[in-house]
Structures are given as structure tokens and as C-alpha cells.
Amino acid sequence: MSEWGALDRFLQTDPRDVGCEQAMAILHVYVDLVASGADAEQRYPGVAAHLAACGPCDEDFHGLLAAVRAAD
Amino acid sequence: MSRGIDSVTVDGFDVESREWVSALGRASGPDRHAAEARLHAMLLRVARGELRRRSPSLGISGAEVDDVAHQAAADAMMAIISKLRTFRGESRFTTWAYRFVVLEVSTKLGRHFWREHGVSFDPGDWDRLPDRFGVHPAHVAEARDLAAALRTAVETELTERQRQAFVAIVLNGTPLDAVVVEFETNRNAVYKMMFDARRKLRAALVAKGYLSSFDVRQVDE
Numbered sequence: 001m002s003e004w005g006a007l008d009r010f011l012q013t014d015p016r017d018v019g020c021e022q023a024m025a026i027l028h029v030y031v032d033l034v035a036s037g038a039d040a041e042q043r044y045p046g047v048a049a050h051l052a053a054c055g056p057c058d059e060d061f062h063g064l065l066a067a068v069r070a071a072d
Numbered sequence: 073m074s075r076g077i078d079s080v081t082v083d084g085f086d087v088e089s090r091e092w093v094s095a096l097g098r099a100s101g102p103d104r105h106a107a108e109a110r111l112h113a114m115l116l117r118v119a120r121g122e123l124r125r126r127s128p129s130l131g132i133s134g135a136e137v138d139d140v141a142h143q144a145a146a147d148a149m150m151a152i153i154s155k156l157r158t159f160r161g162e163s164r165f166t167t168w169a170y171r172f173v174v175l176e177v178s179t180k181l182g183r184h185f186w187r188e189h190g191v192s193f194d195p196g197d198w199d200r201l202p203d204r205f206g207v208h209p210a211h212v213a214e215a216r217d218l219a220a221a222l223r224t225a226v227e228t229e230l231t232e233r234q235r236q237a238f239v240a241i242v243l244n245g246t247p248l249d250a251v252v253v254e255f256e257t258n259r260n261a262v263y264k265m266m267f268d269a270r271r272k273l274r275a276a277l278v279a280k281g282y283l284s285s286f287d288v289r290q291v292d293e
Contacts, residue, residue, distance in 0.1 A: 004218055006205040008283055010242075011274035013267055020260040028163040028171045035167075054263055056178060056248050059126070063174040066125055067118045068167055 018046035031064045089165035115145040115173045122177045148173035182249025191254040193236045225276035234269040
């Protein structure tokens with residue numbers, strides 16, 4: 001059973017997950033919080049839950065964070 | 073853009089963000105043109121950086137990459153100018169603007185994949201499933217029962233659209249953004265489709281005793 005941990009994690013759904021639309025709508029706010037060292041995950045748990053489950057949105061999050069850090 | 077600076081609320085913005093909004097909000101003139109040129113250069117730099125960051129998984133290179141960067145910067149520029157009034161100062165203006173170009177890069181890469189490779193809904197060989205989830209070869213034989221149960225659940229529990237999305241994304245490794253193009257919808261709709269599919273499949277595997285109802289994420293935390 002433990003060999004399928006990755007499958008189990010993939011199938012798990014988090015009721016706090018806000019979905020792509022809401023997460024992307026405030027991604028800039030979330031990223032500025034992360035870049036400033038604030039606890040973005042605590043402030044926006046639904047966005048954090050979404051980024052943990054959605055590969056494409058997580059990729060966008062890391063892209064935006066990289067752009068902000070490169071400019072600072 | 074025809075509206076002037078008076079139509080843009082600037083209260084509470086940081087100094088740099090206020091300067092951006094003021095310059096881009098002008099009806100016309102050298103300040104507006106200079107700000108647009110600066111913004112475009114910034115967006116192009118971010119688009120190129122993002123494409124470089126994603127380059128290991130891109131499957132495109134050279135002039136094609138730069139073409140995507142220019143298209144993403146141009147489309148982001150148009151979106152930013154048309155949505156300038158919606159900027160409320162909740163983040164720095166530059167972070168807000170970068171978001172547009174990063175999302176444009178994502179969309180264009182999904183479309184590029186769809187154009188070059190298409191999307192296959194043929195499940196092909198279900199024996200690839202253990203490999204997709206990193207099951208060690210020594211345990212593949214033991215995992216066969218669970219793979220068969222998952223296949224049955226996919227075929228019996230999911231709607232046709234959910235099954236197609238599952239096969240394309242999970243079995244065939246197609247990027248979700250390419251499935252979005254194929255389904256002529258948006259990322260949120262395909263994600264929601266997969267979210268519901270994941271929930272149904274897990275419930276089916278828990279009911280058959282293959283997975284525990286325990287939330288494995290609690291172990292990871």
C-alpha cells in the first residue's frame with residue numbers, strides 16, 4: 001500500500017482548495033507576501049491548498065516568484 | 073486608452089506603483105509612451121526569463137522561444153492597459169503586471185504543445201500506471217491489483233469527459249493546459265473536472281479496501 005503513496009496523495013482532495021480561477025486572481029498578492037517573508041499560506045490557506053495540488057498553477061506561482069526575486 | 077489619470081484611483085499605492093499607474097493612465101503624451109515602452113521591455117524580460125526557467129520541459133528552442141516571448145509580452149501589455157483600472161494596490165504594480173505575462177507564457181506553451189502533439193484519449197497500456205506514480209519495479213507485481221481496481225473505477229465511476237481528462241493527463245502525461253485547448257475551455261474547468269474525478273476514484277478505492285480513508289497528507293506535514 002505504501003508503494004502507492006504518490007497515487008494516494010494525487011487522489012486526495014483538500015476542501016480548502018479554491019481552484020485555479022480564484023488562486024490566479026490573487027496570485028500577485030500571494031507572491032508579494034511570500035517574497036516579503038510573510039506567512040502567505042496562513043493568510044490564504046485555500047490558495048496554498050490549491051498550489052499544492054495543481055501543477056500548472058504551482059508552476060505559475062514559481063514563475064512569478066522568480067520574476068519578482070530577479071527584479072528585487 | 074482614452075481615459076485620463078483622474079479615472080484611476082491611486083490612494084494607498086506604494087510610490088513606484090503610483091508612478092506606473094499615473095503614467096500609464098494618462099490619455100497620451102511622452103510620459104505615457106515612455107511608460108509603455110518601459111513596461112513592454114519589462115514584460116519581454118520576464119517572458120524570456122520564464123521561458124528560460126521552464127526550458128528543460130519546453131520542447132521548443134531558439135527563435136520559436138523568442139517568438140513566444142514576444143507574443144506573451146504583447147498580449148500581456150494589452151491586458152494590463154485595458155485592466156489598469158482594476159489594479160487596487162494590493163500588491164506592487166510590477167508583481168501585478170508580471171502575473172499577466174507569466175500566465176500568457178503558460179497559455180501559449182499549452183497551445184504550442186496541443187498544436188505540435190495533439191491530445192490522445194487512448195489509454196493504451198495501463199501497465200504504465202505504476203511507473204507514472206513511481207512504484208519501484210520490485211513492487212509492480214503486487215501493485216497490479218490496485219492498478220486494475222483503479223482502471224475499473226476510471227471506467228465505471230467517471231463521466232466520459234472526466235475519463236478523457238484522466239487518461240490524457242495522468243496516463244499519457246499531457247499537460248493540463250493542452251487539454252484545456254482541446255476541450256475549448258479554461259484551466260479552472262479542467263482542474264475542477266479532475267478534482268471531482270480524483271475524489272470519486274479515491275472513494276472507490278477506499279470502499280474496495282485498496283486505500284485507507286486516512287489522509288496521507290497529514291503524514292507528510
